[in-house]
Amino acid sequence: MEIDNLVVRYGEKAAVDGLSLTVTGGTVTSVLGPNGAGKTTTVETCEGFRRPDSGKVRVLGLDPIADHDELMPRIGVMLQDGGAWSGVRALEMLKYVATLHSHPLDLDTLVDRLDLGTCGKTPYRRLSGGQKQRLSLALAIVGRPEIAFLDEPTTGLDPHGRREIWQLIRDLRDDGVTVVLTTHAMDEAEQLSDQVHVMSAGKLIASGTPDTLTEHGTKSLEDVYLALTAPPAREQR
Numbered sequence: 001m002e003i004d005n006l007v008v009r010y011g012e013k014a015a016v017d018g019l020s021l022t023v024t025g026g027t028v029t030s031v032l033g034p035n036g037a038g039k040t041t042t043v044e045t046c047e048g049f050r051r052p053d054s055g056k057v058r059v060l061g062l063d064p065i066a067d068h069d070e071l072m073p074r075i076g077v078m079l080q081d082g083g084a085w086s087g088v089r090a091l092e093m094l095k096y097v098a099t100l101h102s103h104p105l106d107l108d109t110l111v112d113r114l115d116l117g118t119c120g121k122t123p124y125r126r127l128s129g130g131q132k133q134r135l136s137l138a139l140a141i142v143g144r145p146e147i148a149f150l151d152e153p154t155t156g157l158d159p160h161g162r163r164e165i166w167q168l169i170r171d172l173r174d175d176g177v178t179v180v181l182t183t184h185a186m187d188e189a190e191q192l193s194d195q196v197h198v199m200s201a202g203k204l205i206a207s208g209t210p211d212t213l214t215e216h217g218t219k220s221l222e223d224v225y226l227a228l229t230a231p232p233a234r235e236q237r
């Protein structure tokens with residue numbers, strides 16, 4: 001995936017402001033940054049849901065807007081708000097989305113893996129936060145995507161749930177899937193990522209492997225991130 005000098009505006013405001021980065025196939029790449037840094041806008045542009053004001057984006061060699069119909073079956077999208085109708089039962093939603101793909105994953109295995117069996121008949125609006133997260137992830141990967149965009153995939157999950165999702169993400173990578181994730185969990189980014197990009201105010205402010213960014217583990221990624229994104233000191237009166 002290639003992003004070249006991308007600018008995306010909401011009115012006058014540039015949410016993404018001249019961003020360039022490359023994501024190598026078959027890796028896990030994390031995009032980090034403070035609230036409002038432009039991560040979701042960047043990812044939504046790569047998914048073809050937002051039009052660049054300038055610059056270029058290529059995903060699997062395709063233009064996310066011009067080649068949208070060709071690209072969509074090849075990518076998986078995990079949305080922060082789940083993307084399911086409020087009354088639909090968890091399993092119904094998963095079965096429905098599976099029918100949209102030509103070679104979906106085996107549903108029993110997926111339900112088992114994401115521990116959705118006990119809440120399969122629960123309407124979406126009644127699912128717990130963690131169950132919604134796990135359903136959203138199942139919806140993102142059921143179609144065997146070549147690239148999975150995962151927006152804060154473990155927010156709201158308990159510690160066991162987080163580690164299960166981490167293992168699932170590693171398994172996706174081992175199967176050759178490219179994973180692009182946004183997260184505020186620095187331990188997650190450090191554990192999972194081959195490459196980390198840090199954004200602030202729409203711009204890229206740092207990139208590297210967890211090993212290089214943490215100076216071979218002599219610092220934590222959280223400390224590195226905090227130093228990179230520290231707000232300017234207030235003026236002393």
Ligand SMILES: Nc1ncnc2c1ncn2[C@@H]1O[C@H](COP(=O)(O)OP(=O)(O)OP(=O)(O)O)[C@@H](O)[C@H]1O
Pocket residue numbers: 010015033034035036037038039040041042
């Ligand atoms: N639909 C919209 N209309 C207007 N402004 C928007 C819209 N979506 C996002 N923004 C603004 O664009 C900026 C970047 O938002 P974005 O959601 O991309 O950030 P983010 O890095 O994903 O943040 P978070 O970590 O809080 O999810 C923010 O200032 C936000 O208020």
